[in-house]
Amino acid sequence: MKASRILGLSRFSNESTSNVILGAPSLVFLFFIIIPLAAVFYNLDATKVILELQNPQVLDALSLGAVTASLASFLSFLFGVPTAYLLATRNFMGKSVVDAVLDVPMILPPAVAGLALLLAFAPRGLLGPELRQLGIILPGSTLAVVLSQFFVASPFILRSSKAAFENVDKKLVDSARLLNPSRLGVFLTVTLPLAANGVVAGFVMTWARAIGEFGATLMFAGNLPGVTQTMPLAIYMLMAEDPLASNVLSAILVATSFTLLIMFRLLSSRKKVRYHDQA
Amino acid sequence: MIRLSNVKKSYGGKEVLRDITLEVRKHELLCLVGPNGAGKTTTLNIVAGLCRPDEGSVIINDVLMDGRERNRLVHVSPSERKVGYVFQDYALFPHMTVSENISYGLKSRHLPEQEVKKRTHTLLEFVRILDHSEHYPHQLSGGQKQRTALARALAIEPEILLLDEPLAALDLGVRKSLRVELKKILGALEVTSIYVTHELTEAYEISDRIAVMGPGRIEQTGSCDEVFSRPNSYVAQFLGQGIHNGNDPAN
Numbered sequence: 351m352k353a354s355r356i357l358g359l360s361r362f363s364n365e366s367t368s369n370v371i372l373g374a375p376s377l378v379f380l381f382f383i384i385i386p387l388a389a390v391f392y393n394l395d396a397t398k399v400i401l402e403l404q405n406p407q408v409l410d411a412l413s414l415g416a417v418t419a420s421l422a423s424f425l426s427f428l429f430g431v432p433t434a435y436l437l438a439t440r441n442f443m444g445k446s447v448v449d450a451v452l453d454v455p456m457i458l459p460p461a462v463a464g465l466a467l468l469l470a471f472a473p474r475g476l477l478g479p480e481l482r483q484l485g486i487i488l489p490g491s492t493l494a495v496v497l498s499q500f501f502v503a504s505p506f507i508l509r510s511s512k513a514a515f516e517n518v519d520k521k522l523v524d525s526a527r528l529l530n531p532s533r534l535g536v537f538l539t540v541t542l543p544l545a546a547n548g549v550v551a552g553f554v555m556t557w558a559r560a561i562g563e564f565g566a567t568l569m570f571a572g573n574l575p576g577v578t579q580t581m582p583l584a585i586y587m588l589m590a591e592d593p594l595a596s597n598v599l600s601a602i603l604v605a606t607s608f609t610l611l612i613m614f615r616l617l618s619s620r621k622k623v624r625y626h627d628q629a
Numbered sequence: 630m631i632r633l634s635n636v637k638k639s640y641g642g643k644e645v646l647r648d649i650t651l652e653v654r655k656h657e658l659l660c661l662v663g664p665n666g667a668g669k670t671t672t673l674n675i676v677a678g679l680c681r682p683d684e685g686s687v688i689i690n691d692v693l694m695d696g697r698e699r700n701r702l703v704h705v706s707p708s709e710r711k712v713g714y715v716f717q718d719y720a721l722f723p724h725m726t727v728s729e730n731i732s733y734g735l736k737s738r739h740l741p742e743q744e745v746k747k748r749t750h751t752l753l754e755f756v757r758i759l760d761h762s763e764h765y766p767h768q769l770s771g772g773q774k775q776r777t778a779l780a781r782a783l784a785i786e787p788e789i790l791l792l793d794e795p796l797a798a799l800d801l802g803v804r805k806s807l808r809v810e811l812k813k814i815l816g817a818l819e820v821t822s823i824y825v826t827h828e829l830t831e832a833y834e835i836s837d838r839i840a841v842m843g844p845g846r847i848e849q850t851g852s853c854d855e856v857f858s859r860p861n862s863y864v865a866q867f868l869g870q871g872i873h874n875g876n877d878p879a880n
Binding site: 519521522524525526527528529530531532535540541544561 | 666675677679706707708712713714716718720722723724733734737738748781784785
């Protein structure tokens, strides 16, 4: 209203005109997202999906993707949650630098991440000789897939958990400290439950990012069916020789991502209802 | 007994407590009165051990809690001080029921389950919240939250009870009746208490003695009658503002 009046457009500034002005770009935007998503499902029917689910390469990619993404998310949880708690509750020298460095994988192009992992951990890389002595050769191994996904996806759980820990009311922790002699007890009974939604939401986002990982995995782990070929790699490889398989895999990924997104949203909204309704 | 001697505390270069010396006698209720930002809550947090004083000492029942002993810096952790604390907005654990909130301290100290149940029940009855024992904090009224917070603080049988503006979060309408009730409950307890408020009427009605705080220091200490009838210049000014705001303690 105000802006249009300043611009001398007041006679256009009734509610319905502004609805059109705002609605048109939103609608175009929405369709730009929806049409490709719908196209993934357009050619599919149940028989085709069932047929492809008997294709060993599709099955391998599915199971490998799910297992590696779960392992990568578990690793992210194991390292990410304590780090998030440290960053949220302690002050130390160089904290902002640590904080920034841990965010780098999120903005790094995945192909660069993959190359960087190669340069560091491949047999001829920075730490290659040491790893070789331990009998570990990463490129071409399933472990390399997990590490690529961990590298790229871990910032999600770190960010989300850190914000969740920061949002826990300090007075609640103080009350608990007065009543509970054990510091770990305070963390497990008060801090962690109150931050749980944020941690779980971060886990979900990490898993979603990990299962879709492409660039870093391709560069670092390679593309060996059954060993390093996850769903996105299979989608890319099968596009020429077996477009239907590629299509089915894509549909599964879209459905999975969508489910995860809904879970993430439910988690975020439940927190608001339960804890912030305290007036 | 609580004794603070020359306690100083700064946050990020800002002096919050300049020089606090204060004594609370055994089983007495001392009201800490003063304007917002005087450092009343920080004083409570120091007694509770939730923050450490930069200088000075804290003694509770003849035991040094903060300070120096033979050149060693002493700090007793909050849970070992036997302090019950009722926070300003009660700080009830939102993910626990009333009964879980109250039994939290007992369970954390690994008391036998039977004992925990018995004591929780007694407390639920004592603060008259038995009917709401399975409710979550967001389902409670202000007064019910306050009583739950009090019961939770009392569960560990504290020797010291700290109350930070326990009535401030309540509607004016219920405040007066709850004040009377709170006085009755506190009167029944044998506990040394510090009660923070910025309401003179409240302090007058509830306390054995009062201490008036100015920015970062204690301005005057004494019985209510002493302080109200012979205020020093700072206190006179503070009382004057109170009267101006319709808070005349003489009423």
